Amino acid sequence: MARLTKENEARARATIALYPQARSALVPLLHLVQEQDGNLTTDGMAHVAELLELTPAEVYGTASFYDMFFMHPVGRYLVSVCTNIACMLQGGYDLLDHAEESLGISAGATTDDGVFTLEEVECIGLCGNAPCLAVNWRFFGDVTHSDFDGLVDDLRAGRLADTVPPHGTLSRVQRAVGLLADTPPKPAAAKKATTARKAGKKA
Numbered sequence: 001m002a003r004l005t006k007e008n009e010a011r012a013r014a015t016i017a018l019y020p021q022a023r024s025a026l027v028p029l030l031h032l033v034q035e036q037d038g039n040l041t042t043d044g045m046a047h048v049a050e051l052l053e054l055t056p057a058e059v060y061g062t063a064s065f066y067d068m069f070f071m072h073p074v075g076r077y078l079v080s081v082c083t084n085i086a087c088m089l090q091g092g093y094d095l096l097d098h099a100e101e102s103l104g105i106s107a108g109a110t111t112d113d114g115v116f117t118l119e120e121v122e123c124i125g126l127c128g129n130a131p132c133l134a135v136n137w138r139f140f141g142d143v144t145h146s147d148f149d150g151l152v153d154d155l156r157a158g159r160l161a162d163t164v165p166p167h168g169t170l171s172r173v174q175r176a177v178g179l180l181a182d183t184p185p186k187p188a189a190a191k192k193a194t195t196a197r198k199a200g201k202k203a
Helices: 006-016 022-037 042-052 056-063 085-089 092-103 145-157 187-202
Strands: 077-082 116-121 133-135 138-140
Touching: 006 022, 006 042, 022 042, 022 056, 042 056, 077 092, 085 092, 092 116, 092 145, 133 145
Parallel strands: 077 116
Antiparallel strands: 077 133, 133 138
């Protein structure tokens, strides 16, 4: 299993520099490993431990707490079908059944070609458009059975590459501005911030 590439190690070090304490960058660095490999690999987590001067057990303990992190390979597309109350009332379980039949797998499994992993999830926050689902944490609402079939076809054909990146990619926008953790604000900026706070209290 791969450690972080040179490019991603540089991104990791730049991320660490944003925090007063290196260990505070643990979760962002785990997302970086998952973006690179699609899941959290043993070597990837070990590399994170080295960068943050933590033990592998500390890294694993945090990683295993969050359900957005996967310790095992998942498909290129993680399809998360919501069956919480709003979606349930609007046919969420029927949609999940259709998804299982359409993909030929049960929730929690991955297709033989490694393209799709299907899971049943709790509320994903799109209740006004129930039933809904997420693909790699990109949201789709008011999903009918035919909508699902069309979505799968579009994903297989690569027609949604601009909308849905491979699993693990939370954002394709990288931070290019801002203060580092050990960089004090310029006096003018600090004075402006203090003045704004005082004005807010008076208001």
